[in-house]
Amino acid sequence: MVNAITSAVLLGAAVVSANPVAYGPINKWGGGGSNLASSTSNGWGWGSSTASASSAGQTPFKFPLANGFPDLSPEALRQVEELAQGTLPDGPPVSHLQDGSVTVFELIAFNELFEVAFFSSLLANVTSGAYGFGIDSSILKDQVVAALTAVLAQEELHNLGANGILKNAGQDQIQPCEYVFPTASFDDAIALARTFTDVVLGTLQAGQFGLASDGDVGFVPLLGAVQGQEGEQNGFYRNLLGLIPSAAPFLTRSEPQFAFSALNQNFVVNGTCHGPANDKLFATLPVFGVLNVESKNISLEDQTLTFSVSTPSSESDVAAWKVTYINQQNVPVTESISNVHKSGDVATFDAYFPAKTNLNNALTIAAVTYGADSFASTADVAKATLFGPGLIEIN
Numbered sequence: 001m002v003n004a005i006t007s008a009v010l011l012g013a014a015v016v017s018a019n020p021v022a023y024g025p026i027n028k029w030g031g032g033g034s035n036l037a038s039s040t041s042n043g044w045g046w047g048s049s050t051a052s053a054s055s056a057g058q059t060p061f062k063f064p065l066a067n068g069f070p071d072l073s074p075e076a077l078r079q080v081e082e083l084a085q086g087t088l089p090d091g092p093p094v095s096h097l098q099d100g101s102v103t104v105f106e107l108i109a110f111n112e113l114f115e116v117a118f119f120s121s122l123l124a125n126v127t128s129g130a131y132g133f134g135i136d137s138s139i140l141k142d143q144v145v146a147a148l149t150a151v152l153a154q155e156e157l158h159n160l161g162a163n164g165i166l167k168n169a170g171q172d173q174i175q176p177c178e179y180v181f182p183t184a185s186f187d188d189a190i191a192l193a194r195t196f197t198d199v200v201l202g203t204l205q206a207g208q209f210g211l212a213s214d215g216d217v218g219f220v221p222l223l224g225a226v227q228g229q230e231g232e233q234n235g236f237y238r239n240l241l242g243l244i245p246s247a248a249p250f251l252t253r254s255e256p257q258f259a260f261s262a263l264n265q266n267f268v269v270n271g272t273c274h275g276p277a278n279d280k281l282f283a284t285l286p287v288f289g290v291l292n293v294e295s296k297n298i299s300l301e302d303q304t305l306t307f308s309v310s311t312p313s314s315e316s317d318v319a320a321w322k323v324t325y326i327n328q329q330n331v332p333v334t335e336s337i338s339n340v341h342k343s344g345d346v347a348t349f350d351a352y353f354p355a356k357t358n359l360n361n362a363l364t365i366a367a368v369t370y371g372a373d374s375f376a377s378t379a380d381v382a383k384a385t386l387f388g389p390g391l392i393e394i395n
């Protein structure tokens with residue numbers, strides 16, 4: 001059994017992220033998109049070929065939960081609300097959504113189903129003291145179980161809320177897929193929760209922008225309520241990792257394409273998402289090629305990072321692409337690609353990362369982009385992305 005605090009603190013010092021490999025994406029941009037087994041661990045232990053093999057060999061997580069979720073009886077819903085310490089919003093239903101707003105709630109429902117699956121698996125592992133998930137201190141274990149019990153119920157309500165909004169507006173609801181988790185220890189799972197929550201915190205910003213710009217501004221405060229709630233969760237995960245609770249003054253912006261790509265590249269078992277709403281979401285949002293961050297233990301220094309992707313493109317084609325970094329609320333930073341090497345379909349290359357100069361703490365989203373030397377906005381980056389997101393966490 002590991003001592004969770006000690007090892008979490010050690011891990012906190014070493015937190016790095018890279019985009020792991022699991023099920024290859026359907027790349028709608030023609031830039032790549034097959035599985036790439038990285039031979040190195042990425043610092044979380046969730047990107048190694050072992051982790052990826054475990055994804056391949058792992059029995060996928062399948063719904064429903066024991067309480068029937070996502071189809072809850074009224075009694076089961078009440079029980080979830082009690083565990084969640086609150087209720088679904090009870091205001092009058094809104095009967096129409098703009099098309100863009102439909103996508104916002106579809107993506108939220110899609111993401112929340114993954115989160116329910118993840119926290120359900122994590123809570124079961126911690127409660128049962130599964131290998132790698134034992135917590136020696138009974139006080140800490142009780143705190144973690146209490147927190148995760150509430151989080152699981154709260155994520156169930158986030159999903160039911162988003163799907164309920166879709167239903168009220170006459171839309172199809174997002175159905176669960178099957179999921180795999182690349183984590184095999186408590187520390188890795190918490191580090192992963194911290195990073196995917198950071199992606200969610202960034203994506204909800206884009207959701208608010210989308211709702212406000214297409215005329216469904218009335219839902220913006222609801223997303224703000226969810227965002228704050230996810231931020232509270234993340235303070236706890238960061239604390240467990242030995243990090244201060246609040247990462248940066250302005251958290252990193254993301255875009256729906258990056259969140260959807262990360263979910264499908266890492267957790268969703270390809271081909272297991274069914275139903276008209278899921279089909280519509282896959283037709284609306286691309287799943288980019290996987291961008292592996294090969295550099296490990298990335299610290300707050302100006303440095304050159306190494307990346308890899310799987311692509312049929314030639315070395316000179318790859319050299320013409322760029323790496324673009326999104327961090328906090330700043331204008332994206334675009335850097336040239338150098339030192340390209342191809343081995344089979346795997347292209348390995350370098351790009352400068354001025355982390356210290358730009359104080360790139362918290363989440364940085366890296367993307368391989370084409371066609372421009374600079375981008376005015378994160379949305380412009382997403383439109384020109386071939387591979388990504390590469391997820392880099394500093395402090």
Ligand SMILES: *[C@@H]1O[C@H](CO)[C@@H](O)[C@H](O)[C@H]1NC(C)=O
Nearest residue numbers: 010011013014041043296297
């Ligand atoms: C990353 O840092 C941890 C903790 O300091 C260390 O154990 C590990 O070997 C480092 N990994 C790499 C690839 O440098």
Ligand SMILES: *[C@@H]1O[C@H](CO)[C@@H](O)[C@H](O)[C@H]1NC(C)=O
Nearest residue numbers: 023024025026034035270271
């Ligand atoms: C995922 O499944 C789709 C069909 O459902 C297929 O077209 C695609 O090639 C698959 N991708 C991978 C990486 O297996």
Ligand SMILES: *[C@@H]1O[C@H](CO)[C@@H](O)[C@H](O)[C@H]1NC(C)=O
Nearest residue numbers: 118121122125181183184189
């Ligand atoms: C729970 O434990 C199983 C078995 O070790 C593992 O495959 C799974 O990834 C764990 N769940 C999480 C969320 O880490």
